[in-house]
Amino acid sequence: MTAVNFPSSPSNGDTLISGNTTYTYNSTKTRWDAVTTVSGIQLNSLSVGAEAAASGDGGIAYDNTSGEFTYTPPVSAGVETKTYAYEGALEVHTGVKRLYSARTYTLSSVDAHLATAASGASVTINIKKNNVVVATLSLGAGSTSSLSNAFSVGLTQGDYLTIDIAQIGSTTAGTDLYLTLTLTQ
Secondary structure, three states: OOOOOOOOOOOOOOOOEEEEEEEEEEEOOEEEEEOOOOOOHHHHHEEEOOOOOOOOOOEEEEOOOOOOEEEEEEOOOEEEEEEEEEEEEOOEOOOOEEEEOOOOOOEEEEEEEEEEEOOOOOOEEEEEOOEEEEEEEOOOOOOOOOEEEEEEEEOOOOOOEEEEEEOOOEEEEEEEEEEEEEEEE
């Protein structure tokens, strides 16, 4: 480290620069106060700006004049979930409640849950589009869930889905069926 040669009779406010440090004389305190400067980027030079509108695959941008980062979220495909519940002991049932499609969607997955598993045989569920079976789920005897059943069933505006319970178990019926249908645009 190089020695700093301070003036012998400084006046208040006098400055002396040595390397990256600026010294300023404070006559009230009878001392030199030091401020070290660093060239290049410093943490206090950075900031995060307001989130930009969703665009493409999204990203993070940096403005090297202002030191500001801006986050742009990706445009996400519209995803909606719909639920179906059949409470109590299951019975073989032809669905009459219709879930109408308000726009073009793809039924991309269905998750099924039972509060109590069926015994002796599986629970079988048919998903119908416009009264035609397009997907079948099976929850094996003793099982209470069937997750991430991937489908690709196209729906257009005005199409409807119904749920049929085709099999309920043989020894003991399952209870409280809950379905979560995932629709993507």
